[in-house]
Structures are given as structure tokens and as C-alpha cells.
Amino acid sequence: MYLREPCYDIDELKKENLHIHTFYSSCAKPSMDIETIVRQAEKAGLRRIAVTDHFNDPDFPVVEYNEEMRKKVKQLGAKVDVLFGAELSAYGIGKFLDRTEINKALDYRLYSCNHYHLDYWEHPEDKTPRGYAEHALKVVEALAKSGRADCVAHPFIGRFVKIFEDRNLITNSITDNEIGDILTILKENNVAYELNAGAVIGYPEFARRIWNIGKEVGVVFHMGMDAHRPESVDTADAAENFKKILL
Template identity: 25%
Template sequence: MNIVVDTHTHTLASGHAYSTIMENAAAAQRKGLQLLCNTDHAPKMPGAPHYWFFHNQIVLPRFLHEVGIIRGVEANTLNTQGEIDLFDDSFKYLDWIMASFHEPVFRPASEKEHTEALLNVIKNGKVDALGHLGNPNFKFDIETVLQCAKEHNVAIEVNNSSLTGRSRIGSDVRCDEIVRIGKEIGVYFTTGSDAHFCEDIANLDHAITLLDKYQVEPEKVITSTTSRFLNFLLLRGKPRIVEFEHLYS
């Protein structure tokens, strides 16, 4: 499967990443990406930028090194009510909003509580995708959550970093199960490198291998073409991005 969008990347602004957005974009061009999502950590993550940082992504050109730039965030799931750490006035500045569990922000609890949090994140309607769900510290009812994600058109991330054994150790088993069940249910999948250094931009081989293992149709992988990704944003109720008009079809 060919992937042309990386929907989960970090810059120096996240506090524990090591590259600038220019370096990330240059790597994206070199590796053949057409769209790059900038998804630095939202404010509750230790070391993350102030919320004005996300508003000010409007100063970013829509193209850097000939790669389209998607203004995004990796928000933190805060509680079982499904709240995330973005102010309401932030959403109008952002194209792409992911939500993830992070141990410093949401202390691992029971499977029931994790499931409740994810269901409420989905139902709150503010999040376009759920990030690195394979983390064994945050077990949840996979079938229930993925069915809800399908009903609300929320994408499920296949996080390449989770499959490398370098972070969230033990995620590979649950990621496999998530993709298997997600294929059966018919969810939308997205693919993220979770790069914290520019050379990891577009490193998606493990994610692609897992999607191919279960023969997930390209039509269900929103990062397989620019039109699928951008039209997914329209499905989510986002405004059309005029600078990307030629990438919608």
C-alpha cells in the first residue's frame, strides 16, 4: 500500500522532539510525502507549548519544500468525560485534531474507565482520530470503541512508532488486534510515524505491513491518497482548504 500523508509528527515545540518544521518538511519531500500533519503535543503534556502556539499555526505557509502542511495537534485525553486540553477557540485554527492517552496526563486506570473515556472523546465530536491505541497501559474494549468510531467517522491511527519496540513496549499485539477488528467493522484508518526527529518522518513500513496483513482496502486508509485524506476532513465538517484545491481529486 502506498502512503502519501503522515498524520502524526512532532517538532521542537513538543519539548522532547529534536527537529524544526522546516527539517520535517524537507524530510517529507525527500521521502515522497504530499501532505505532512504537524501535531505537536497540546498544553497539558509536560514541556508542550502554550495554547497560542496552536492558534498561530496560521502563519505557516500551506506548502513547505513543496509538501502541503496540515495544521494539527496531538491533544491529551484528560478524563473519562472525554475532555481534551484545547480551548474552544482553538479549533477554528486547526485542520486535524488527534487525541491520545499519555501517562503524565491521564493516569492508567481500569479497562472500563479507558473505554468510557474513548467513547466520550469520540462522541464529543471534536477529535478526528485516536492516536496510538495499542498502548498496553490503556487497555479498552476494542470492539465497542471501534464500532463507535465507525459510527462517528473518527479515524483509528496505526502508529508506526508503537510497532518498532522503541516506545509503548508491548503495543504490537494490541495494534494487531485493533487492525484485525477494525477491518471487520470497517473503520477508517490513518497512519502516523509519530516522528520526534526528522529522519523518522514517513517511516511507516511497520504500519503498512500490518494493514496489508489484514488486507485493509486502500479506500479505508485515509492517508493512501491526498483526496482521501482531504475529503475525510470534509466528512468531519472541516472547511475546504483552498490552497489544496488540486489535491482533492
């Protein structure tokens, strides 16, 4: 488990990249082996990284893969702290794909709550933007209160809901009061909100609302590049974009 102290200094937050996929995630580049990732992180001057391969199949051997990589990192004499976790699936309200023993074996438990493009994901009965917003809020609340999560990955963004041409419809239908309430729930349950590179840059207005309200309620932010290729391990370029969007 890992939760940093609350911090609203992007130059400090960028010293961590807590969302990185290895080649064990089928969507990542074959070059994303653990040695390449560690060396990229060291070159970038990062203090801490998290390996978070997709856990979209209950039979995916994430613990075994993590232990294999942990041994390799020890052999490398890495100069960066490496957390071995997973991008887990909260695929419905109170529904989790990972078993308890897997959850407890992870250093870092990052959960996706909005991978609606996957065939097993729960959808709301009300398939309007507001229906999806209400459903996503309930999924995140149930996750936060479950004690299973350290951080929520790219919550609420609409790009995974393919039925809407305008991907901002879902986030636009979430009120500031609802943002304040859900971020307070995360804070009270020691769960971080991810400043995901694609989500901040792709949904700047919503990201700015999250950032400003998050500072007010004191939620913890974790930075995650959602890296699928070696050059995305470095947080520097994204951090400069974050400053333009959030500050």
C-alpha cells in the same frame, strides 16, 4: 478537520504521516523545524503530513505557532500537503484540555487519551489492568461522541501506566467484542484510529486484533509515525514492519 476514506492498503496509507512533532514539542529534536520536516516529506514522496505538537498546557500557543509555520510552508512552495494540527489531550472521561476556539482553528485534531504519566491526567479508581482498560474505553467513547476529534493517537497501549511491569496487561484485558464496539463508535462518529508506529511495533498482537476487527467494521485508519526526529518523517521502514505484523 481531516478524515481520509477507509483504506486497508498499507502502501497507500504510507503516503501520509499524520503525527509529526516540531521543536515546539519539548520532546522533539531541535532539528525538527518545519522546513526540515517538509523537505524530508518531499524526499520520502509523501502526499500529506500533519504537524501535531503536544498540547499539554492550556496556555500553549499552538494556533500562533501553526500560523507562523503555515506562512513558512507557503514561502517554501512545498510539494506536500501540510495540515497544521495538534496532539490534544482527552485527559479524562469527557475532559478536554483545549478550548473550543482552539479546536476549531486546527486543520487536524489528533487526541491522546492515555497519557497517564502526566500529573493532571485522570486515573480510574480501580487501578488494575482491567480498571485502566475500562477507563480508557470510556475516555475514547466520550471523545468520539464529542465531535472534537479527527483521530485518536496510540489508544489503549500501556506504556504510559508506570505501575505495571508488563505493559501488555491493559491491552490483553480488552476483549474482541469491546474492540469491535469502540471501533464501530469511532466509525459512526467519523473519527479515525491511528496506526501509530510505536504502538503497532511495540504491541504487535493487539495491533493485529485492531487491524483485523477494524477492517470488519470499516473503521478509518490513519498512519502516524509520531515523529520526533527528521528521519522518522519517512513512513517507508515502518510500513514494511506493519506488513509483517498486520498482514
